[in-house]
Structure formats: structure tokens, C-alpha cells
Amino acid sequence: xxxxxxxxxxxxxxxxxxxxxxxxxxxxxxxxxxxxxxxxxxxxxxxxxxxxxxxxxxxxxxxxxxxxxxxxxxxxxxxxxxxxxxxxxxxxxxxxxxxxxxxxxxxxxxxxxxxxxxxxxxxxxxxxxxxxxxxxxxxxxxxxxxxxxxxxxxxxxxxxxxxxxxxxxxxxxxxxxxxxxxxxxxxxxxxxxxxxxxxxxxxxxxxxxxxxxxxxxxxxxxxxxxxxxxxxxxxxxxxxxxxxxxxxxxxxxxxxxxxxxxxxxxxxxxxxxxxxxxxxxxxxxxxxxxx
Amino acid sequence: xxxxxxxxxxxxxxxxxxxxxxxxxxxxxxxxxxxxxxxxxxxxxxxxxxxxxxxxxxxxxxxxxxxxxxxxxxxxxxxxxxxxxxxxxxxxxxxxxxxxxxxxxxxxxxxxxxxxxxxxxxxxxxxxxxxxxxxxxxxxxxxxxxxxxxxxxxxxxxxxxxxxxxxxxxxxxxxxxxxxxxxxxxxxxxxxxxxxxxxxxxxxxxxxxxxxxxxxxxxxxxxxxxxxxxxxxxxxxxxxxxxxxxxxxxxxxxxxxxxxxxxxxxxxxxxxxxxxxxxxxxxxxxxxxxxxxxxxxxxxxxxxxxxxxxxxxxxxxxxxxxxxxxxxxxxxxxxxxxxxxxxxxxxxxxxxxxxxxxxxxxxxxxxxxxxxxxxxxxxxxxxxxxxxxxxxxxxxxxxxxxxxxxxxxxxxxxxxxxxxxxxxxxxxxxxxxxxxxxxxxxxxxxxxxxxxxxxxxxxxxxxxxxxxxxxxxxxxxxxxxxxxxxxxxxxxxxxxxxxxxxxxxxxxxxxxxxxxxxxxxxxxxxxxxxxxxxxxxxxxxxxxxxxxxxxxxxxxxxxxxxxxxxxxxxxxxxxxxxxxxxxxxxxxxxxxxxxxxxxxxxxxxxxxxxxxxxxxxxxxxxxxxxxxxxxxxxxxxxxxxxxxxxxxxxxxxxxx
Numbered sequence: 001x002x003x004x005x006x007x008x009x010x011x012x013x014x015x016x017x018x019x020x021x022x023x024x025x026x027x028x029x030x031x032x033x034x035x036x037x038x039x040x041x042x043x044x045x046x047x048x049x050x051x052x053x054x055x056x057x058x059x060x061x062x063x064x065x066x067x068x069x070x071x072x073x074x075x076x077x078x079x080x081x082x083x084x085x086x087x088x089x090x091x092x093x094x095x096x097x098x099x100x101x102x103x104x105x106x107x108x109x110x111x112x113x114x115x116x117x118x119x120x121x122x123x124x125x126x127x128x129x130x131x132x133x134x135x136x137x138x139x140x141x142x143x144x145x146x147x148x149x150x151x152x153x154x155x156x157x158x159x160x161x162x163x164x165x166x167x168x169x170x171x172x173x174x175x176x177x178x179x180x181x182x183x184x185x186x187x188x189x190x191x192x193x194x195x196x197x198x199x200x201x202x203x204x205x206x207x208x209x210x211x212x213x214x215x216x217x218x219x220x221x222x223x224x225x226x227x228x229x230x231x232x233x234x235x236x237x238x239x240x241x242x243x244x245x246x247x248x249x250x251x252x253x254x255x256x257x258x259x260x261x262x263x264x265x266x267x268x269x270x271x272x273x274x275x276x277x278x279x280x281x282x283x284x285x286x287x288x289x290x291x
Numbered sequence: 292x293x294x295x296x297x298x299x300x301x302x303x304x305x306x307x308x309x310x311x312x313x314x315x316x317x318x319x320x321x322x323x324x325x326x327x328x329x330x331x332x333x334x335x336x337x338x339x340x341x342x343x344x345x346x347x348x349x350x351x352x353x354x355x356x357x358x359x360x361x362x363x364x365x366x367x368x369x370x371x372x373x374x375x376x377x378x379x380x381x382x383x384x385x386x387x388x389x390x391x392x393x394x395x396x397x398x399x400x401x402x403x404x405x406x407x408x409x410x411x412x413x414x415x416x417x418x419x420x421x422x423x424x425x426x427x428x429x430x431x432x433x434x435x436x437x438x439x440x441x442x443x444x445x446x447x448x449x450x451x452x453x454x455x456x457x458x459x460x461x462x463x464x465x466x467x468x469x470x471x472x473x474x475x476x477x478x479x480x481x482x483x484x485x486x487x488x489x490x491x492x493x494x495x496x497x498x499x500x501x502x503x504x505x506x507x508x509x510x511x512x513x514x515x516x517x518x519x520x521x522x523x524x525x526x527x528x529x530x531x532x533x534x535x536x537x538x539x540x541x542x543x544x545x546x547x548x549x550x551x552x553x554x555x556x557x558x559x560x561x562x563x564x565x566x567x568x569x570x571x572x573x574x575x576x577x578x579x580x581x582x583x584x585x586x587x588x589x590x591x592x593x594x595x596x597x598x599x600x601x602x603x604x605x606x607x608x609x610x611x612x613x614x615x616x617x618x619x620x621x622x623x624x625x626x627x628x629x630x631x632x633x634x635x636x637x638x639x640x641x642x643x644x645x646x647x648x649x650x651x652x653x654x655x656x657x658x659x660x661x662x663x664x665x666x667x668x669x670x671x672x673x674x675x676x677x678x679x680x681x682x683x684x685x686x687x688x689x690x691x692x693x694x695x696x697x698x699x700x701x702x703x704x705x706x707x708x709x710x711x712x713x714x715x716x717x718x719x720x721x722x723x724x725x726x727x728x729x730x731x732x733x734x735x736x737x738x739x740x741x742x743x744x745x746x747x748x749x750x751x752x753x754x755x756x757x758x759x760x761x762x763x764x765x766x767x768x769x770x771x772x773x774x775x776x777x778x779x780x781x782x783x784x785x786x787x788x789x790x791x792x793x794x795x796x797x798x799x800x801x802x803x804x805x806x807x808x809x810x811x812x813x814x815x816x817x818x819x820x821x822x823x824x825x826x827x828x829x830x831x832x833x834x835x836x837x838x839x840x841x842x843x844x845x846x847x848x849x850x851x852x853x854x855x856x857x858x859x860x861x862x863x864x865x866x867x868x869x870x871x872x873x874x875x876x877x878x879x880x881x882x883x884x885x886x887x888x889x890x891x892x893x894x895x896x897x898x899x900x901x902x903x904x905x906x907x908x909x910x911x912x913x914x915x916x917x918x919x920x921x922x923x924x925x926x927x928x929x930x931x932x933x934x935x936x937x938x939x940x941x942x943x944x945x946x947x
Contacts, residue, residue, distance in 0.1 A: 084793070087845040096553065100553065158440060
């Protein structure tokens with residue numbers, strides 16, 4: 001696996017992200033000059049369910065939005081619907097720039113972030129908004145991610161060293177080459193699009209960790225400053241934690257940040273099976289030159 | 292039907308220690324919130340479920356400052372609860388891009404004393420120099436600590452942490468050229484910082500109360516004894532009794548129409564303090580970040596200019612050379628924002644409406660952009676359709692940060708100013724953007740905020756460990772503690788009003804955007820104050836359509852609007868009262884800084900003006916009378932913590 005400075009196999013797939021965005025929205029995008037004047041009404045069919053209404057079943061509710069008065073992202077449309085038409089609509093959102101991971105949902109069949117997903121401008125099609133698949137729903141588009149975060153906690157997502165050190169007194173050495181190995185891994189925003197799009201995670205989410213959590217565990221496994229590599233890998237030696245991955249690769253296809261969880265899981269499998277030797281790590285310490 | 296959510300609530304109830312569950316028929320007072328609750332016929336028979344907790348320490352907010360305080364407290368043995376309305380990694384710290392300042396001297400001969408000087412100058416001599424001393428001296432240790440717990444800093448060839456140039460950073464007390472002081476993780480520093488802090492906090496047994504909306508502080512005889520919160524998942528009200536409360540709720544960018552802030556930046560902590568009778572400090576100082584993407588407002592890091600990018604007007608001129616001959620595009624943010632606004636006002640803006648500026652990065656090697664600025668390359672492509680290696684980025688000064696907030700001393704203890712003295716509020720600390728230590732004064736330097744949050748988050752934890760012990764008796768809350776918060780929720784749910792939350796919020800945002808922008812003047816500010824006061828009164832007519840209690844985002848947005856209103860009133864009224872220009876507060880009618888001496892001339896022979904006649908003082912705003920802002924002032928602290936280590940920087944003319 002050749003790693004060039006500043007990029008690796010993980011980041012090459014961020015180019016795929018730009019292509020994904022284009023493929024996802026193949027509407028017949030009309031030229032600005034040819035577009036007819038007047039309102040451009042787009043239909044949105046949104047999954048609704050209110051736990052406080054006894055006996056209510058989940059259903060799709062339709063809303064119409066004039067795209068001339070709306071931002072170009074699906075989140076803009078959701079906020080417009082909530083502000084103007086139906087303030088009972090509930091969904092998670094925060095940064096609106098694709099870095100916090102709050103607004104992950106299923107848009108027209110694909111898991112992605114609403115804030116970076118452009119509205120399909122084809123007015124003959126309805127945009128369908130569902131919560132993340134196979135997750136318990138708290139209300140409307142809000143899924144329950146408690147189990148997902150509990151799995152994240154279980155892989156111990158922090159640096160582990162063999163010897164106790166006094167934090168703040170030194171820098172850990174890390175070469176540019178070793179730091180480049182983290183590119184494509186540390187950028188994960190824990191949006192859960194990948195895990196919620198993995199059929200294997202759907203069928204075994206209680207025991208299979210899922211692509212997001214495994215990507216993060218690989219981030220700590222190959223961090224050259226972490227000294228518990230062997231222990232981290234050995235913790236997965238059972239039939240379910242890692243080996244439920246069957247390289248379906250929905251995870252890589254949907255990742256809104258262009259990351260490649262499928263590849264990370266493959267690297268973990270290589271370490272677990274012994275095909276790969278554990279990487280030699282330079283965990284030396286540079287004393288701080290603080291006066 | 293037995294549902295999973297029932298199992299979950301049952302498990303949660305068993306797991307939480309010291310929990311008493313009671314169904315309470317609260318005496319609901321539908322009138323003004325600030326009065327003690329009186330017995331009145333309840334407006335509805337609905338009971339609110341109340342759950343009581345008892346902790347050694349409670350932290351409100353789980354961004355950088357909140358998480359650092361929380362695990363610092365847990366590490367010291369305190370039974371700690373964190374109340375947060377968002378999952379911790381969704382907090383807006385995650386969106387910070389540029390880096391974190393520390394005089395590590397990895398790439399030049401930097402000293403923390405230079406950082407101290409730059410910060411004091413950046414604050415336009417409104418920062419408290421003891422707090423700035425504390426922050427800049429502790430900075431290298433804090434950044435190394437982050438690296439030691441796993442933060443994936445970018446590296447230089449000898450394996451040390453990479454540091455980039457950033458705004459307002461100099462060597463040799465402003466005379467030695469640009470300093471490379473900003474330790475960075477490509478351009479995703481805030482993201483890595485928050486994820487690293489969250490991962491580290493999982494090592495400790497802190498209790499996280501995630502998606503709980505904090506409503507109010509519980510005060511008793513001027514002492515803070517706890518917090519009330521609403522659980523989004525099941526609509527129960529939770530009262531947390533604690534000997535120590537730390538507020539770390541962030542800023543209030545959403546008072547403006549266009550901001551780099553998240554939808555959730557609604558100033559909940561500063562509003563809670565206002566309702567508790569605590570004055571907020573320096574609210575008029577709102578930082579406009581020079582490079583927010585035109586139209587959307589998403590942030591493009593100052594690191595773009597740090598790596599060699601520059602701002603260009605319609606003539607293709609690198610205009611910052613005229614406004615800041617030495618620092619050019621890396622001058623302090625308020626200077627750059629003002630320069631950009633002047634260029635646009637004088638007709639040299641770009642685009643069909645000539646209303647923005649270009650940030651040019653396409654002259655830089657594409658390898659450099661890919662390695663050092665990958666995050667903004669993606670953001671700019673998604674939101675502006677621009678390829679940074681080929682085209683310039685359309686940018687505009689955008690509301691980004693609030694220098695003001697809850698006043699604290701350098702240890703993080705919240706203070707009130709009585710009889711000319713600072714007095715500590717017992718049981719209450721604050722840190723991060725919600726607080727005003729004040730290390731940023733009238734203007735914050737880039738990369739100092741990520742530093743501020745970890746330093747003062749840690750400072751609050753250390754101070755609490757100093758002044759109290761784990762396991763100390765926590766006084767139980769009185770039966771009616773928190774009743775006003777529940778009254779407010781009940782009133783909103785049963786309101787017969789006609790005004791939508793989104794309409795009133797939009798009204799407030801446009802008033803602020805038009806009347807309290809980069810350049811301000813007396814008549815515009817006064818008009819803004821009047822309009823905002825009227826909008827404030829309209830809150831009585833708010834209605835919400837969603838009457839439920841589970842994940843009722845209509846109710847939450849309305850509670851957030853109440854908080855935003857308090858913040859925006861204090862901002863615009865204190866801006867109107869400050870009749871000078873200082874840092875980020877620039878007035879056309881009072882263009883000069885008014886200090887105790889005229890620092891453009893030698894001080895010898897000058898008589899120092901009394902504090903009532905100059906403006907080198909902190910503004911304190913309180914709103915104990917509903918809808919009215921009362922303004923007081925408090926002196927700036929000029930002495931450092933130790934004159935042997937660094938001396939006070941005397942005020943001078945501020946030029947870049």
C-alpha cells in the first residue's frame with residue numbers, strides 16, 4: 001500500500017464524494033436561461049411519527065416548497081417547512097456546514113447529511129425524507145443513537161500508553177509519514193450514515209460494531225503514539241465484532257465526508273488474521289522546551 | 292404496549308444514583324418569571340414529572356470548555372454531571388478550523404511573553420491582564436496536554452507539532468515580524484479537539500445527560516445551588532442540586548441574520564445568568580470574522596491567509612497592504628473586517644452587486660492546499676461551487692464570536708460588581724465563549740478561543756478542587772425550586788398568542804444585522820434599541836403549535852428565542868451606550884478610542900480622566916426589570932499575576 005505525502009488510499013476516495021453528490025441528484029437540471037418564470041414548487045414527503053399520539057402509526061406527510069425562495073440544501077427546505085408550514089416537524093440540526101453530523105437522515109434512499117445534500121431540482125419527483133434506517137425512532141426524523149454511541153465508547157477511543165506520563169510536559173514524536181496514516185480516519189464526524197446503511201449492522205447491531213466504530217478503532221490502532229495496538233486488535237477476536245462485515249461497501253458509498261470505512265475494516269481483518277504484521281511504532285518523546 | 296423506550300427509561304432510572312422520582316402538581320404562576328412563585332389556580336391540570344439529582348459538580352454545556360471542565364472534575368474525584376442539549380461532538384467547537392495558539396517555539400523563537408503582548412494589544416487594552424497572563428503562560432502546557440491525550444496535530448519534518456501563521460501574532464512584542472504560533476490539525480483543529488476531548492472524557496465516570504435542555508440556574512440567597520433542565524427524550528423536568536455549577540454554553544451568534552454560528556448557538560448560559568440576576572460583561576463586542584462564505588455564512592479559516600492567501604478587491608488589489616502595512620492580511624480580525632467593509636462601501640466590492648470581496652488562494656501550490664486546507668476546500672466547493680485551486684472564494688465579514696459573556700476572575704469564578712468591588716458568586720463558575728474572563732477584551736485574536744476553552748475549562752476544575760472537596764454535603768433543594776422555569780414552559784404550551792417563533796426570531800435577527808453591524812453609529816443604534824424593545828415585548832404573543840413534551844423542537848426553539856432576546860437586548864443597548872470605538876465595536880460618530888490618557892501623545896503632563904469620563908472599562912448589563920437594560924461599568928484589571936514573569940503592557944496606539 002503506497003502512501004504518498006499528504007494523501008493515502010483513504011483520502012483518494014474523497015474525490016468520490018464529489019462524484020457521489022452529482023450522481024445522487026441526476027435531475028434534469030435546467031439551464032438558468034431556459035427555466036420558466038414563476039414559482040418552482042417541489043414536493044417533499046417526510047416521515048412523521050409522534051410518540052405522544054396514542055395509536056399513531058408512522059406515515060409520510062407531504063409539503064410543498066417554492067425552490068425560488070429556498071436555499072439549495074435539503075436542510076434549508078426542512079427549516080423552511082418548519083418555520084412556515086408545520087412547526088411540529090422535529091429533526092436534529094446544528095452547524096449546517098457538514099461538520100457536526102447532527103442532520104444525518106435518509107434522503108431519496110441514501111443516508112447522508114441534510115445540510116450538504118442538494119435538493120433535487122426535478123419538480124416531477126418527490127423528495128422522500130426518512131430517518132436513518134433500522135434505528136429506533138424517537139420522533140419524526142430523530143433516531144435513537146444511544147447504542148451507536150455506547151459501541152463507540154466500548155472501543156476506548158483515547159490514546160493509551162504503557163507507562164504513565166505527566167501530561168503537558170512533552171510532545172510525542174510523530175513523523176509526517178505516520179501522521180499521514182491518520183488522514184481519512186480522524187475526519188469522521190460520527191454521523192452514523194455508514195452504520196445505518198450497512199445491512200449487516202441492521203441484522204446484528206447488538207454485536208457487530210459497524211463501520212463507523214470500526215473506522216474509529218482503526219484510527220487508534222494505527223496511531224503511532226498508541227502502544228496498545230495488539231490489545232485493541234485482540235479484543236475483536238470473536239465472530240461478530242468485526243467479522244460480520246461482508247464488504248457490502250454501502251458505508252464507503254454513502255459517507256458524506258468521503259471516508260472509506262470498508263477499507264479500514266479490511267485493514268483490521270488483515271491484522272487480526274496475521275496476514276499483516278503489526279506496524280512498528282516510534283513512540284518516542286520529545287521534551288518540551290518550555291522556559 | 293410494552294415499548295423499548297420503557298425498558299430504556301427503567302434502566303436509566305435504576306442506573307442513576309440519588310434519584311427521587313415524584314409527580315408534582317406544581318403551583319404554576321403564569322405571570323412574570325422573575326417573581327417568586329405564588330399560589331394561583333393552575334392553568335391546566337397536567338402534572339410535570341420531576342426528577343431530582345444530587346452531584347458534587349454540574350457542568351452545563353459539553354463543548355471544548357465543558358468537556359475539559361468535566362473530566363478535570365471527574366479526575367479530581369468529584370461526582371460530576373454534564374447537562375447538554377446536544378450530543379457532545381455536535382457542539383459548535385467542532386466547526387473551529389484554524390488552530391490553537393501556544394508559544395511552543397517549534398518553528399521560530401517564540402516566547403509566551405510575546406503571545407501575552409499580542410493578546411493584550413489584540414484586545415485593544417480591554418482585556419484583564421492577569422487572566423491573559425494565566426492563559427498565555429499555561430498555553431504550551433495545555434497544547435502539549437492535548438497532544439498527549441491523542442489529538443492528531445499536523446507535524447513538521449522533525450516530528451514536532453506544526454504551527455502556522457495567524458492573525459495578530461508577532462515576535463519581539465510587535466517588532467519581530469510574523470510569529471508561527473498556531474498549532475493546527477490541517478484545518479480541522481476544532482473537530483479533532485472536540486473528538487479528542489470527548490474520547491478522553493469517556494475514561495472517567497462522568498454522568499452525561501445528553502439532549503437535556505438547561506432551563507435556569509437555581510439560586511438561593513445569591514448562591515448558585517443547582518440547575519433545572521428539560522429532558523427532550525421523555526419530557527421530564529430534572530433538578531440538579533450541586534455545590535458547584537460550571538456554565539460552558541457557548542456564544543449567541545444566532546442573534547444575527549448572517550453568522551458562522553450553528554443554529555444551536557443561542558446564548559442559553561448568558562441568558563440563564565441574566566435571569567438569575569447576574570450582569571453580563573462586554574456584550575457589545577461581537578466579532579465579525581473577515582472570511583465567511585458570501586450568502587451562506589459558512590466559515591473559511593483565517594488559516595487560508597496564514598498559509599499565504601490574501602484578500603482582493605474588484606481592482607485585483609491586495610488592499611490590506613494599505614490598511615495594515617506590517618501585518619497585511621494577518622492583522623487583527625476587527626481591522627480586516629473594517630477594511631473589507633470600507634472597500635465595499637467605497638464601490639470596490641466584487642460580484643454583480645459589488646457587495647463582497649474575494650479571498651485568493653489559487654496562487655498557492657495545490658499540494659499545500661490539499662495538505663493544509665482540505666476542509667475548507669470541501670466546504671467552499673459544496674456551498675459556493677468554487678474550486679479553490681483555480682478560483683477565488685467570495686467572502687464577507689460575518690458574525691463569528693462573542694467576546695462578552697458572564698464575567699469571571701482569572702480562576703473562572705463568576706463575579707458580580709458591588710460597591711466598587713468584585714465579589715465572587717458562590718457555587719458558580721463559567722468558562723469558554725459563555726464567559727468573559729476577560730482574555731479577549733474588545734477583540735479576540737484568531738486561535739485564542741480554542742486555547743481559552745481548554746485553559747479555563749481546566750482552571751474551573753482546578754479551582755473547584757481547591758475550594759471544595761468531593762462528597763461534601765449538598766443541601767437538598769426546596770420544594771418550589773425551579774418552579775418559575777416550569778411555569779414558563781407551561782405558559783408557552785398553553786399560550787393563546789398568534790405570533791410564530793420563526794417570525795419573531797427573523798425580526799430580531801434583521802434588526803441586529805441592520806443596526807449593530809461592523810460599523811455602527813448613534814442614530815442607527817438608537818433606532819435599533821427601540822425596534823428591539825418592541826420586538827422584546829412581542830414575546831408575550833408567541834404561540835407554539837406542538838403541545839407535546841417529547842422532542843418538542845417548537846418549544847425548544849421558543850425557549851432558545853427567549854434566551855436570544857435577552858442576549859440581543861444587552862448587546863445593542865450596551866453598544867449604544869459605548870460612545871467610542873474600540874476593538875470590534877466601531878462607531879462612525881465616535882471613531883477614536885477614549886482612554887484615561889490620550890495615548891497618541893506622551894503621558895507626562897497629562898491628567899488621568901476619572902473612570903466616568905473614559906471608556907477603558909468593562910460594560911456590565913443586567914435586566915432585572917423585564918425588558919429594560921441597566922448598564923454599569925467595572926474597571927479593567929491591568930496588573931499581571933507576577934511582575935517578575937511579565938510586566939503590564941501599557942496602552943498605546945493600535946496599529947498593524
